[in-house]
Amino acid sequence: MLIFDAHLDLAFNAVDWNRDLRMSVLEIRTHEITLGMNDAGRRTNTVSFPELKKGKVGVGVATLFARQEGAINHPFGCTTPEACFAVAMSHLHYYRAMERSGWMKRICTRGELKQHVSDFNTNPEHTPFGYITSMECADAVLTPDNIREWYQNGLRAIGLTHYGPNRYGGGTRCEVGLAADALPLLRLIEELGIALDLTHLSDVAFTQVADRFNGRVLASHQNARKFCDWQRQFTDEQIKFVIQRNGVLGMALDAVMLQPGWVRGVSKPEVTLECVVENIDHICQLAGNCRHVGIGSDLDGGYGFDQTPADFNTIADLQQLPALLEKRGYSPADVQSVMHGNWLRFFGEVLPN
Numbered sequence: 581m582l583i584f585d586a587h588l589d590l591a592f593n594a595v596d597w598n599r600d601l602r603m604s605v606l607e608i609r610t611h612e613i614t615l616g617m618n619d620a621g622r623r624t625n626t627v628s629f630p631e632l633k634k635g636k637v638g639v640g641v642a643t644l645f646a647r648q649e650g651a652i653n654h655p656f657g658c659t660t661p662e663a664c665f666a667v668a669m670s671h672l673h674y675y676r677a678m679e680r681s682g683w684m685k686r687i688c689t690r691g692e693l694k695q696h697v698s699d700f701n702t703n704p705e706h707t708p709f710g711y712i713t714s715m716e717c718a719d720a721v722l723t724p725d726n727i728r729e730w731y732q733n734g735l736r737a738i739g740l741t742h743y744g745p746n747r748y749g750g751g752t753r754c755e756v757g758l759a760a761d762a763l764p765l766l767r768l769i770e771e772l773g774i775a776l777d778l779t780h781l782s783d784v785a786f787t788q789v790a791d792r793f794n795g796r797v798l799a800s801h802q803n804a805r806k807f808c809d810w811q812r813q814f815t816d817e818q819i820k821f822v823i824q825r826n827g828v829l830g831m832a833l834d835a836v837m838l839q840p841g842w843v844r845g846v847s848k849p850e851v852t853l854e855c856v857v858e859n860i861d862h863i864c865q866l867a868g869n870c871r872h873v874g875i876g877s878d879l880d881g882g883y884g885f886d887q888t889p890a891d892f893n894t895i896a897d898l899q900q901l902p903a904l905l906e907k908r909g910y911s912p913a914d915v916q917s918v919m920h921g922n923w924l925r926f927f928g929e930v931l932p933n
Contacts, residue, residue, distance in 0.1 A: 581916065582700060583898055584923040585640035586830035586876035587801040588627065591671030592645045593880050601628045602683065605894050620844060624884025626894045629683050632709050635896030638700040641800060642675060642711035644668040647742050648719040661722055661747065668720035672733055675711065685710045688734050690931045697924065712927060714777065714800065717742035717751070724765040731772045736931060737798065738769060739777035741785065750782035752812050757784040763792065770795035775930045778802070778822065783811060790821055796930050797825050801832040801876035803859045808840050816866060823867045828926045830876015831859050833888045844887065852891045857904045860918060870914040874923045
């Protein structure tokens with residue numbers, strides 16, 4: 581079954597972590613073991629282009645990701661907005677380079693999305709990964725008006741924040757609201773028709789965005805707080821807001837978002853893919869239908885299979901989900917909606933003609 585994955589940090593892995601995503605997952609793991617890499621997330625990667633093809637993950641959202649950090653000599657992030665801009669541009673040009681070599685296909689319009697899905701269904705083995713460009717947090721947007729340049733470069737979705745506060749507002753693990761510059765940026769995002777990703781907003785910033793933004797919203801990689809009770813997940817009220825605004829929520833496979841009390845380097849994942857299905861079912865129950873949930877795996881977003889469900893090894897294992905959903909009583913049509921249909925409908929409405 582075709583899978584649409586709404587959150588993949590491909591360029592982050594290729595550029596920042598220097599991984600050759602043309603290699604198999606096993607080859608990348610072996611390479612990092614041989615080099616003695618022991619940092620968290622090394623040796624345990626789950627994503628590469630051959631593995632996407634194996635798992636029939638034929639289309640999705642690829643991120644530009646550069647986060648500004650206040651500390652000096654830190655291992656992650658950039659110290660200035662200008663450096664964030666440069667890193668995000670390098671991610672953009674990585675995708676362009678992979679298009680030249682036939683591994684990726686950029687999707688900017690409704691027609692391109694429809695054509696890509698048709699091509700994949702006709703010849704999946706020879707169709708490159710089709711990607712819609714998103715920016716995980718807005719640190720690379722130098723000024724609100726700079727969003728126009730990013731749009732011209734194919735940006736079709738954006739989140740304002742990541743972890744902690746930034747120049748545009750509060751993110752995960754803080755209770756800071758929107759910054760002043762967020763207001764003109766939100767107006768321009770709405771004017772351009774870019775979808776706003778509510779993932780990683782603080783609860784305060786989420787409420788303020790809900791009051792001020794009238795454009796299309798999504799939550800690309802966002803599970804339910806009911807099952808893992810801390811701020812990274814959405815409350816039922818936040819989930820209902822996304823549903824009411826005709827958005828879609830993508831289910832992530834990070835153990836920190838699935839297993840209560842999980843701590844990197846301390847805990848071992850005990851949850852299985854059934855927990856992902858629990859999250860899917862919960863959103864369907866809140867919505868009263870299956871139209872507002874999909875996959876947003878966040879795989880290799882700085883972690884590997886050591887931080888995913890215990891019965892998961894690579895992104896190809898997403899193909900276990902259809903059978904688990906059918907076992908729970910979901911119809912074939914509903915399963916297709918979750919695995920790709922809802923995201924195809926959403927972006928089929930959001931992308932320009």
